[in-house]
Amino acid sequence: MKEYVTVSSIRATPEMVWKVLTDATGYAEWNPEIVGIDGRMALSERITARVRLGSGAIRRVPMRVTAFEAPSRMEWTGGLPLGLFVGRRTFTVMPRDGAVEFRMHLRMSGPLAPLILKSVGDRQPEIDRFSSALRAHVERHQGSQAS
Numbered sequence: 001m002k003e004y005v006t007v008s009s010i011r012a013t014p015e016m017v018w019k020v021l022t023d024a025t026g027y028a029e030w031n032p033e034i035v036g037i038d039g040r041m042a043l044s045e046r047i048t049a050r051v052r053l054g055s056g057a058i059r060r061v062p063m064r065v066t067a068f069e070a071p072s073r074m075e076w077t078g079g080l081p082l083g084l085f086v087g088r089r090t091f092t093v094m095p096r097d098g099a100v101e102f103r104m105h106l107r108m109s110g111p112l113a114p115l116i117l118k119s120v121g122d123r124q125p126e127i128d129r130f131s132s133a134l135r136a137h138v139e140r141h142q143g144s145q146a147s
Contacts, residue, residue: 001107001108001109001113002107002108002109002113002117003105003106003107003108004105004106004123004124004127005103005104005105005106005127006103006104006124006127006128006130006131007101007102007103007131008101008102008103008131008132008134008135009096009099009100009101009102009135010099010100010101010102010134010135010138010139011098011099011100011139011142012099012100012138012139012142013100013142014071014072014093014094014095014100015071016138016141016142017071017093017100017102017134017138018070018071018072018093020134020137020138020141021041021074021091021093021134022041022070022074023041024037024038024039024040024041024047025037027049029137030133030134030136030137031130031133031134032052032126032129032130032133033051033052033126033127033129033130033133034049034050034051034052034130035050035051035052035058036049036050037049037050038050041065041068041074042065042068043065043066043067043068044064044065044066045064045065046062046063046064046065047062047063047064047065047076048060048061048062048063049061049063049076051126052126053120053121053126055121059120061078061087062078063076063077063078063087063089064076064077064078066088067090071093072092072093072094073090073091073092073093074090074091075088075089075090075091076088076089077089079110080110080112083110083111084110084111084112085108085109085110085111085112085113085116086107086108086109086110087106087107087108088105088106088107088108088109089104089105089106090104090105090107091103091104092104092105102131102134102135104127104130104131106123106127108123
């Protein structure tokens, strides 16, 4: 099993961060790691993310939205049959001192996880860029709404 975590403080409301996180068609505008999502963000819905790997290659990753608790928690789960590989991204949005603490936890597990992890490489830089891009996009958008 391998886990990655990224945390970012975002000057915005939880609702604003949630709106960006759950807008599947909007990912292409701001996200350097997930360059597109097909499907709808809602509990039990299937989505397919187009994920840019460290090498620059784009991989289609089918997942299911396995938790959807607006505006605080969402989880995407995907992988291979029989639990041979399970990838789970958990997003949390928590109010903190007039801002939002955004956290993404990526957990990759299962008997084939070592092989898959070798093929995709270290995911930490990508999820850190996800967090930074989310913060920049939300704060830029929040600022334009306040004007």
